[in-house]
Amino acid sequence: MSGEGRPGYNRRSVLKSSLAVLAGSALGRTAQAAEPEIRNVNPASSPSALKITDMRFAVVVKPGPSPCVLIRIDTNQGVYGLGEVRDIAGPQYAMVLKSRIVGENPLNIDYLFQKIAQFGGNARQAGGVCAVEMALWDIAGKVYNIPVYQMLGGKWRDSIRIYADTTESQDPKEYGRRAKERKAMGLTWMKMDLGIDVLDGIPGTVMRPAGLDKWELHDQPNPFIATEVTDKGIDRLCEYVAAVRENIGYDMPLSMDHLGHIGVKSVIRLGKAYEKFNLEWMEDVIPWYYTDLLKEIREASPTPILTGEDIYQFSDFETLCKEHAVDKIHPDLATSGGILQTHHIGDMAFRYGVPMAMHFAGTPVGCMACVHCAAATRNFLALENHSLDVTFWQELVTGIEKPIIDRGFIKVPDSSGLGVMLNDDEVKRHLKPGTGYFEPTPMWDEPQSWDDALFS
Numbered sequence: 224m225s226g227e228g229r230p231g232y233n234r235r236s237v238l239k240s241s242l243a244v245l246a247g248s249a250l251g252r253t254a255q256a257a258e259p260e261i262r263n264v265n266p267a268s269s270p271s272a273l274k275i276t277d278m279r280f281a282v283v284v285k286p287g288p289s290p291c292v293l294i295r296i297d298t299n300q301g302v303y304g305l306g307e308v309r310d311i312a313g314p315q316y317a318m319v320l321k322s323r324i325v326g327e328n329p330l331n332i333d334y335l336f337q338k339i340a341q342f343g344g345n346a347r348q349a350g351g352v353c354a355v356e357m358a359l360w361d362i363a364g365k366v367y368n369i370p371v372y373q374m375l376g377g378k379w380r381d382s383i384r385i386y387a388d389t390t391e392s393q394d395p396k397e398y399g400r401r402a403k404e405r406k407a408m409g410l411t412w413m414k415m416d417l418g419i420d421v422l423d424g425i426p427g428t429v430m431r432p433a434g435l436d437k438w439e440l441h442d443q444p445n446p447f448i449a450t451e452v453t454d455k456g457i458d459r460l461c462e463y464v465a466a467v468r469e470n471i472g473y474d475m476p477l478s479m480d481h482l483g484h485i486g487v488k489s490v491i492r493l494g495k496a497y498e499k500f501n502l503e504w505m506e507d508v509i510p511w512y513y514t515d516l517l518k519e520i521r522e523a524s525p526t527p528i529l530t531g532e533d534i535y536q537f538s539d540f541e542t543l544c545k546e547h548a549v550d551k552i553h554p555d556l557a558t559s560g561g562i563l564q565t566h567h568i569g570d571m572a573f574r575y576g577v578p579m580a581m582h583f584a585g586t587p588v589g590c591m592a593c594v595h596c597a598a599a600t601r602n603f604l605a606l607e608n609h610s611l612d613v614t615f616w617q618e619l620v621t622g623i624e625k626p627i628i629d630r631g632f633i634k635v636p637d638s639s640g641l642g643v644m645l646n647d648d649e650v651k652r653h654l655k656p657g658t659g660y661f662e663p664t665p666m667w668d669e670p671q672s673w674d675d676a677l678f679s
């Protein structure tokens with residue numbers, strides 16, 4: 224391949240560099256300083272001529288939220304990028320984008336994101352768009368030989384604080400014991416899942432009309448299922464929080480998730496009952512799009528609230544922050560538009576005085592996308608991890624210091640791109656049964672709908 228035409232590389236510059244080296248050895252440092260070496264440009268790449276040639280996927284199964292879809296975007300210069308679809312979303316969310324990106328220069332990240340953004344939606348529906356965006360950053364980092372965080376403006380921190388929950392138990396004492404174990408692992412921030420499901424079978428704790436079907440219980444928003452927790456129920460829930468606090472003390476931030484689908488007034492009463500436990504936040508207490516109801520809860524509850532893991536649009540985060548409807552936001556980068564959008568969301572929230580924690584439940588590939596974004600975003604607090612008990616989790620990748628999570632922190636890598644490569648053998652051991660390892664995907668070569676144009 225000819226080097227002519229590449230930035231920072233032509234025959235004349237090579238000749239000049241060679242002369243400079245010769246001169247430098249003869250004349251000393253002064254001559255060398257006059258002809259500085261060209262650094263940080265990978266001579267094996269030719270950015271302007273880079274083209275996407277293919278996109279393939281592999282589906283990993285692991286304990287906790289799973290399956291997790293990894294994607295690989297290939298180029299005409301052998302450089303490839305890795306990305307990850309939001310946990311539990313299928314590969315189709317990414318693959319429908321293949322025909323929209325093949326032939327494009329992967330370094331035009333914002334252009335490509337805007338081109339495919341219309342195919343993303345809330346929660347898991349954004350998984351494909353975000354996976355592609357992560358993979359483009361991985362390619363860009365490899366081509367220019369710099370870590371992703373550097374392309375976002377540099378880092379605010381060298382290591383990323385991790386927070387995690389424990390497995391659940393019906394026994395408050397056991398809950399407390401598991402929390403203590405987490406603290407012993409070195410975590411500096413914890414979360415507990417505690418909802419009205421632990422009150423199942425205890426009479427007089429939850430008021431709810433009998434006979435609600437599965438769809439109503441899972442998909443009907445809180446205000447429409449008339450479910451409230453009683454004083455007896457609240458007392459029982461407090462026993463769990465007290466047990467956890469007894470075991471981890473009051474110096475460590477403790478957050479709470481999965482309260483169950485209860486009414487606004489019940490959330491407020493719980494927020495008041497939990498005040499003495501000094502919780503860092505109660506999460507996703509009602510669906511995120513009820514801005515006014517969130518505001519009502521925030522104003523009445525002394526326990527802070529947070530939401531965001533299902534939000535795709537920047538403007539929806541902006542509404543929550545501008546209205547101060549929540550105390551903190553909690554995007555999942557695999558839903559909130561990927562690395563650059565989530566960085567922008569953080570910067571926007573900073574201007575309103577709103578901090579940003581980050582939701583995450585996938586493999587180390589998606590985790591590293593979060594790590595680079597968190598490193599480069601000022602108002603970041605802590606990044607979630609659901610795999611502290613999954614021994615093979617960190618073995619899925621190579622090229623990074625192990626343990627990846629060390630005493631509750633992940634060191635921000637300085638290698639190029641996302642900073643991880645796949646451990647092929649380990650990933651193959653955990654493929655979803657019946658699926659292959661980055662097999663050809665010709666069925667996605669052509670668009671199957673004429674749906675790019677949103678206006679005529």
Ligand SMILES: [Mg+2]
Nearest residue numbers: 480506507532
């Ligand atoms: Mg959550």
